[in-house]
Amino acid sequence: MHHLIYYLSVFTIISTIIPFIRHDYWVFRVFEYPRLQKLCLNIVLLTVILTNWFPSEIWEKAVAILLLLNLIYLCYLIFPYTIFAKRQIISSRNPSGKQNLKILIANVYQDNKKAKDYHELINECEPDVILLVETNQWWAEQMSTISRSYPHQITAPLENTYGMLLYSKLPLNGEVNFLVESDIPSIQATVTLNSGQTVQLFCLHPKPPVPQESTKSTERDKEILMIAVKAKESKLPVVVMGDLNDVAWSYTTDLFGKISGLLDPRRGRGFFNSFNAKYFFLRFPLDHIFCSADFALKSIARLRSCGSDHFPMCVNLEYAPQLAQKNEHPVASTAEKELTIEKINA
Structure with a gap:
């Protein structure tokens, strides 16, 4: 047991170091996902070592010190997503009104047949815009009954688990694009708020870097960064949403x-x-809603599971350009801009 604890410690340290290797192969990218799990394992291992097998030999002391440094580094990475960190976007204290955009996104899991649960969730949440991914023709037919409440639609049902359905109560205008791969759609659209303000929407669901889907993250990263460039160039307030198959804290x-x-x-x-949604110890933030700095946040919630392996997410945004200076304004360095161009052209 003594040696097993130290072997696990070495593995935990190595799993933190691997993502520093900027290679697109899945073996290097997959270790970016479980940082919270690595943090918990790190705490347990360090506690066990210090309370049961206090380091005596030089190699044991080295492992314990590296484990402590690893713990500090993981805390540093995860801290921005805790309630103790500074909020990137300020909260809105105003009641929801004509400037609000309430969004529901859900990866329904194509083989899931609990469409009724999603209907109930939509009735409870009452979003303005709904994005459903991993949707095929069966899901399109099951969701057709919401057309009366959501008359504006852009749909791309597919049988390959990458179909997308976009529904809106508000006026919607846009198109389905295939930016990187011929069978992986994305949606670019504009939605008009009740105030008359137009908002640019980007919806995406790229392939994850896992052996059964794609052995490299090249296509995923390319699509994500292509959308980033489009968002930056947009003259309108922007919302990007979808299952990005990437964690919030990844590079x-x-x-x-x-x-x-x-x-x-x-x-x-x-x-x-x-x-x-099925395994509490293997949970990551993969479904995202990003917005430009001219929004304030009214609410964000992870909703109950509806039979999928993903939880739905609901975000209520308020278009508030007068508050933009209070939000963060991320800026890319010259090296990061050059890297982005390199990845897009890969």
Whole structure:
């Protein structure tokens, strides 16, 4: 047991170091996901070592010191997503009104047949805009009954688990694009708030870097960063949403935020882990809603599971350009801009 604890400690340290290798192969990228799990494991291992097998040999002391440094580094990475950190986007104290945009996003899991649960959730949440991903023709037919309340639609049902359905109560205008791969859609649209303000929407669901989907993160990173550039160039207030198949604290998501200038409502409020709904110990924030600095946040919530392996997310934003100076304004360095161009052209 003594040696097993130290072997686990070495593995935990190595799993933190691996993401520093900026390679697109899935083995390097997948270790970005479980930082919260690594933090918990790190705390347990360090506690066990210090209380049961206090280091006596040089290699044991080295492992314990590295484990302590690893703990500090993981805390540093995760801290921005705790309630103790500064919020990237300020809260709105105004009642919801004509400037608000309430969004519901959900990865429904294509083989899930609990469409009725999503209907109930929509009735409870009453969003203005709904994005459903991993939707095929069966899901499109099941959701057709909401057309009376959500007459504005852009749909791309597919049988490959990458279909998308976008519904809106508000006027919607846009198109389905295939930015990187011919079978992976994204949606670019504008929605008009009740106040008359137009908002630019980008919806995406790229492939994850896992062996059964894609052995590299190249295509995922490319699509995410292409949307980042489009968001930065937009003259309208922007919202980007979807299952990005990337965690909130990854290098790519951080680069996305700097290039696009968009803000993450999670920062300073909590993790809101949306995947995996079936296993509490393997949960990561994969489903995202980012917005430009001219929004304030009315509310953010992870909703109950509806049979999918993802929890739905609901965010209520208020268009408040007069408050933009109170929000953070992420800025990319020259090196980060060059890296983005390199990844887009890959």
